[in-house]
Amino acid sequence: MDVLNNFIGGTISLFSDPIGVLIFLGGVIGGMLFGAIPGVSMLTLAAILLPFTGHLSAEHGIMLFSVIYCTGVYGGAITAILFNIPGAPENAPTAFDGYPMTRKGQAGKAVGAAVMCSALGGTVSAVIMMVATAPIANWAIRAFGPPEIFALVFFGLAVASSVGAKSFWKGWLSVLVGLLISVVGLDPVGGIARWDFGMPYLLAGIHFIPMILGFFAVSEIFVQAEKKVIGSYEAPKISVDFPTLKELIAHKVAVVRSIFIGFFCGILPGIGATLAAFMGYNEAVRWSKNKEEFGKGKMEGVISSETANNAATGAAMIPLLALGLPGGALTAMMVGVFQMHDMQPGPLVFLLSPDLVWVVFAAMFFANLSILLIGWMETKTIINLLRIPFQFLAPLILCLATVGSYAVRGLVIDVIVMFIAGAVGFFLRRSGYSVAGIVLGLILGGIGEQTFAQAMQMLHFEWSGFIGRPIALALLIAGFAALVGSIYNAFFSKAR
Amino acid sequence: MRNLKLSDLVEAGLWIGIALFLYVYSFEFDRNIEIYKFGASAWPRALLLLVVVAALGQLYQTWKKGEADSGSMIGQASDDGAEDAAEEAEHNTLAWYLWTILLMAIPFAYMLVPDWIGAAMGLEKAGLHPIKMVCAIVLLVAYVFLVRGNHLGGMLALPILFAAFLQDYGFYAMAPLFIVGVMFLMGERRISRMLIVAAIVYAFLLGMFLSLLYVGLPTGNISPFYEFGTGMVNLLQ
Numbered sequence: 001m002d003v004l005n006n007f008i009g010g011t012i013s014l015f016s017d018p019i020g021v022l023i024f025l026g027g028v029i030g031g032m033l034f035g036a037i038p039g040v041s042m043l044t045l046a047a048i049l050l051p052f053t054g055h056l057s058a059e060h061g062i063m064l065f066s067v068i069y070c071t072g073v074y075g076g077a078i079t080a081i082l083f084n085i086p087g088a089p090e091n092a093p094t095a096f097d098g099y100p101m102t103r104k105g106q107a108g109k110a111v112g113a114a115v116m117c118s119a120l121g122g123t124v125s126a127v128i129m130m131v132a133t134a135p136i137a138n139w140a141i142r143a144f145g146p147p148e149i150f151a152l153v154f155f156g157l158a159v160a161s162s163v164g165a166k167s168f169w170k171g172w173l174s175v176l177v178g179l180l181i182s183v184v185g186l187d188p189v190g191g192i193a194r195w196d197f198g199m200p201y202l203l204a205g206i207h208f209i210p211m212i213l214g215f216f217a218v219s220e221i222f223v224q225a226e227k228k229v230i231g232s233y234e235a236p237k238i239s240v241d242f243p244t245l246k247e248l249i250a251h252k253v254a255v256v257r258s259i260f261i262g263f264f265c266g267i268l269p270g271i272g273a274t275l276a277a278f279m280g281y282n283e284a285v286r287w288s289k290n291k292e293e294f295g296k297g298k299m300e301g302v303i304s305s306e307t308a309n310n311a312a313t314g315a316a317m318i319p320l321l322a323l324g325l326p327g328g329a330l331t332a333m334m335v336g337v338f339q340m341h342d343m344q345p346g347p348l349v350f351l352l353s354p355d356l357v358w359v360v361f362a363a364m365f366f367a368n369l370s371i372l373l374i375g376w377m378e379t380k381t382i383i384n385l386l387r388i389p390f391q392f393l394a395p396l397i398l399c400l401a402t403v404g405s406y407a408v409r410g411l412v413i414d415v416i417v418m419f420i421a422g423a424v425g426f427f428l429r430r431s432g433y434s435v436a437g438i439v440l441g442l443i444l445g446g447i448g449e450q451t452f453a454q455a456m457q458m459l460h461f462e463w464s465g466f467i468g469r470p471i472a473l474a475l476l477i478a479g480f481a482a483l484v485g486s487i488y489n490a491f492f493s494k495a496r
Numbered sequence: 497m498r499n500l501k502l503s504d505l506v507e508a509g510l511w512i513g514i515a516l517f518l519y520v521y522s523f524e525f526d527r528n529i530e531i532y533k534f535g536a537s538a539w540p541r542a543l544l545l546l547v548v549v550a551a552l553g554q555l556y557q558t559w560k561k562g563e564a565d566s567g568s569m570i571g572q573a574s575d576d577g578a579e580d581a582a583e584e585a586e587h588n589t590l591a592w593y594l595w596t597i598l599l600m601a602i603p604f605a606y607m608l609v610p611d612w613i614g615a616a617m618g619l620e621k622a623g624l625h626p627i628k629m630v631c632a633i634v635l636l637v638a639y640v641f642l643v644r645g646n647h648l649g650g651m652l653a654l655p656i657l658f659a660a661f662l663q664d665y666g667f668y669a670m671a672p673l674f675i676v677g678v679m680f681l682m683g684e685r686r687i688s689r690m691l692i693v694a695a696i697v698y699a700f701l702l703g704m705f706l707s708l709l710y711v712g713l714p715t716g717n718i719s720p721f722y723e724f725g726t727g728m729v730n731l732l733q
Contacts, residue, residue, distance in 0.1 A: 169554035173511065176547050180518070180540065187536040190529035194536060195521060218655065225651045226587065228682045391682035392693045395675040398655055399701055402667070407711050412663045416603075419655040423600065426652065430588075431507065449539050453532055461533055490557055 003130055007365075010358030014063070014366070023060050024363055027067030028370050032378060034068075035075015035087045042072020042088065046333050058341035059356045063363045065334045070313050070367040072330075073273060074118035074375065077306050078382055081110045083397060085217040089208065089443050090273035090309040092436055093281035095216065097294060097301025104297045107383050112242035113299050114306045115375035117255060121307035122368030124259050125266070125314030130361050133318050143471060144268055146454035151466070151475035152268065153448040156275050157440065158479035159282045161486075166432025168490040174434040178441020179448070181206055188450040201413050208442050210405035210418035215435040217401050218422025221394050223429065233390065242376075243299065254284050254304045262308035266315025273312035274443055280308025314364060320345055321357060499562035504555060511551035515544040587648055596649035599642050602635050603653060603660040625718045628664055643681070651681045666716025666725035672698050706732045 014020055034045040046068055053061035076087020081098030094114065101110040144152075157175055165171035184195045185205025196202040227233035258280040265276035284304035285294045294301050320331045338345045343353070350357055385393070405418040425435045455472075459465025466472050519541065526537040610631045614624040639657065643650035658674040675694040684690055705711040710733060715725030 167554060167557060169550045169557060172550045173547065173554070176543055176550060179543050180547070183540045183543065187525070187529075187539075189532040190527070190536055192525050192527055192529070192536040194525045194540060195518065197521070222648075222652060225682055226648050229647045229651070391679050391684045392689075392697075394682055395678040395693075396697045396700070398678060399671060399675065399697060402655075402659070402662075403701065403705055403711060403713065406662075406667075406713060407705075410712065412659065412714055415659040415662060416607075416656060419659050422655065423652045452539070453534070456534065457532065487553075490553070491560070 006354070006358045007130060007362060010355075010360075010362035011366075013355060013359050014362050020060060020063070020359070023056070023064050024067055024366070027064045027363075028071050028367055028374060031068040031071030031367075032075040032371075032374060035072040036078040036378075036382065042068050042075065043330060043333075045072070046330055050333055050336055053337045054340045058338070058343055058353070059359050061337040061341065062334060062356060063360050065330065065337055066317065066360050066364050067367040069316075069330050070122050070310070070364055071371060071374075073309050073313055074114065074122070074306070074371050077114040077118065077302075078111060078379075081114060081302065082107060082383070082385060083217070083393075084220040085397065085401075086212065089212060089439065090277045090312070091305075092212070092216070092274075092439055093277045093305035094302055094309075096281065096305075096436065097296070097298050100295065100297035101299065101302065106241075106297065106299075108241045108379070109243045109247075109299060110302050111379045111383065112376075113248065113302045115371060115379060116243070116248055117258075117303045117307040118310040119368055119371040119375065120255060120310075121259055121262055122310035122313055122371065123365060125263050125311040126361065126365040126368055127314075128263055129314035129317055129364070133322055145469075146451040146458060147466060147469050147472040148475065149268060150448060150451040150455045151472040151479070152265075153275070153444050153451065155475045155479040155482075156279055157444060157448070158482045159279070159286065161437060161440075165434035165437055168486045170431075170433050171437050174428070174437030175441040177428075177433075178438040178443070179445040180441075181211065181438075182442050182445025183449070188446070189453045201411070206417060206442075207408055207414060208439070209408045210414045211421050211442055212439055213401045213405050214418040214421025215425040215438055217397055218419060219425030219429060219435060221397060222422060222426040224390055225394065228391065242379075247299065248303075251300050251303045253287075254300050255307050257283055257287070258304045258307035259311045262311025263315040265308070266312030267318050273309040273316070276312040277305045277309040278440055281305045310368065313368075317360070317364070321349055321360075500555070500559050504558050508551045508555040512548055515547045515551075519544050592646070592649070595642070595646050596652060599639065599646065599649040599653040600656065602639050602642075603656040606631055606635050606657070606660045625664075628718065632661065632665075647681045647683075651678070654678065654681065662714045662716075664716055664718045665721040667713040668702075668725045668728045669716060669721045671701065702728070702732055 014024065030045050031042050034042050046065060049064065049068075053064065056064070073088065073090060076091035077094045077098065078087070080086040080091040080095040082102055084095050084099040086092040086095050098110045098114065101107065161168075161171045161175045165174055182205070184202055186192065186203065187194055193203055224233060261280045261283060262273070262276040265279060266273060281301055281304050284300050285291055288294065288300065290298075316331050320334060335345055338349075343349070401418060402415050405414045406412065408414060425438075428438075429435060455465075466476060522537045522541055522544070526535065528535050606628075610624055610628045613619075613627050613631075619627070635657075639650070639653065643653075654674070654677050658670055658677075661670050672694050675697050676690050679690050679693065705713065706729065712729075715729060716722045
């Protein structure tokens with residue numbers, strides 16, 4: 001009952017304060033818009049707003065960022081579905097089936113499914129967050145050390161490596177390319193420069209935003225450009241037919257599964273919504289009887305990915321608020337907001353500022369619900385972007401990608417790297433490699449190496465140390481089993 | 497050699513070559529770290545070994561089973577059409593690849609050649625500007641000459657060329673040309689449409705990023721492009 005009373009108290013505080021309501025609405029709409037504009041993301045908006053939060057109260061500042069987080073994760077799905085441009089890494093798996101659905105003339109259904117499932121995943125996650133922050137945080141933080149997180153990354157890569165590639169080996173080569181790119185720069189333990197070839201730019205590592213924009217958005221423009229050049233381009237059909245309730249109910253198992261996966265991945269620091277989305281998608285494929293339909297425009301793919309990434313948003317607040325550990329870029333910025341108000345996120349926040357915590361929880365709950373309402377209205381208009389002929393849309397997307405990659409660090413070389421990644425991505429796609437695999441490897445590579453190094457130090461460089469950690473061992477065995485199964489399939493299954 | 501084609505061998509060779517190249521360069525950072533006995537090179541070298549294993553695995557699978565997909569692959573149709581389009585347009589011949597490599601070398605030539613000339617002549621940075629402009633004009637003429645008959649190659653090279661020009665000539669001066677260039681390469685020939693769309697896209701970008709979001713874009717550093725860029729920033733911000 002305490003939870004309910006606190007929630008009602010938080011809701012009343014939120015909506016009885018006109019400035020709070022304005023900030024809430026601004027965050028909801030801003031997050032969605034920035035998520036949906038190719039080339040910028042909710043992180044861009046958050047970075048722009050960060051200096052100004054000093055003028056807001058701590059309550060309003062944190063609430064604004066948590067609302068942007070919820071709606072921004074959903075917003076990125078729109079461009080992933082319409083243009084194969086994920087607004088953020090966590091929307092990448094949404095594009096696997098969302099974009100083919102658009103090409104088949106089912107953009108409305110795909111976006112509608114994303115709206116429903118983002119709202120559902122996020123709202124359920126917000127409820128679990130309210131009820132279970134303390135016990136879950138206590139368990140996960142104690143049970144999940146570096147060996148477990150490394151094992152989870154390994155498992156994630158093992159099961160998701162085949163997404164989008166023509167063969168098992170090409171899937172792994174794609175992931176390895178991403179992992180190798182993530183090696184460039186300083187090593188995570190000793191700070192030794194690796195593969196910098198004497199270039200100061202490479203010392204800081206290759207940033208993942210230009211890579212994602214290049215491999216997804218730019219390479220897609222090149223693929224469509226080729227079709228334009230040879231005259232085989234077909235404009236996607238426009239439809240605003242939303243999925244029926246019956247269609248959505250038919251995927252209830254996928255929704256529940258993705259909520260669990262998303263929530264669990266969201267709790268773990270540094271893993272967050274991205275692995276949640278990839279694993280949500282991949283588990284949907286693994287459990288499906290019609291695996292071959294995935295990637296060709298199956299609604300379950302969109303549902304699984306979008307439910308999981310939004311379910312991770314509520315969970316990501318748990319380590320942030322309970323322990324002061326940010327799980328990703330946006331939650332790290334929230335730490336900045338706390339610090340601007342001379343506060344430190346952590347267990348003391350619950351004791352010293354319970355009002356703040358419950359206003360934030362209530363705001364996240366209502367932000368996820370508002371995705372439903374505003375999402376429906378926005379969808380009806382935004383799908384009409386597809387009516388613009390592609391030769392007019394392409395320069396706009398390329399320019400937005402230019403601005404997006406330049407804005408990250410203010411470096412022109414990031415733009416050059418993005419376009420080179422686009423050209424490389426184009427050639428790799430033609431040869432059956434997976435750009436999604438590359439991006440997955442790139443994002444998880446850094447976490448993987450760092451947690452591996454920490455794990456080995458913890459275990460005194462004894463591999464047998466993993467045996468004494470049942471969760472890590474189970475994840476490693478499951479990952480190896482997935483690998484062995486795929487290798488067996490690659491060599492011994494009958495060619496189709 | 498029952499199912500293997502030359503391209504499969506080249507592909508595997510390319511991966512193994514890249515792995516060997518990076519392995520050789522890994523000795524540059526093969527140093528001990530006191531608190532971490534694997535050092536800085538163990539992780540990247542393990543990845544390189546896996547690249548070689550995966551490249552050989554791919555080769556063996558193709559040799560055994562041909563080009564057929566392996567049974568459990570998912571999501572591959574999200575890339576549907578990329579391979580078919582290449583075959584249909586004969587964009588996979590050796591001649592096309594060489595032609596495209598030549599086109600894509602143009603931006604890299606711009607990034608390197610003026611600096612080489614400047615170094616040979618002992619010029620300071622500002623003294624390089626006239627050389628850069630002459631190089632840009634020569635390379636643009638070469639691009640226009642080479643792009644005829646290979647619009648896809650031109651499309652792959654144009655964004656990199658645009659990015660290479662950004663530092664010197666700025667986003668504000670280059671964006672309209674880039675927008676028109678992309679439309680032309682994608683088959684648009686109606687000049688009035690191209691001008692209208694370029695104006696709308698340019699106005700949208702400037703209004704959105706410069707006026708509303710205060711996102712700084714490259715202004716360039718060669719006169720008169722620099723003056724044009726800063727003038728736009730002063731006018732709109």
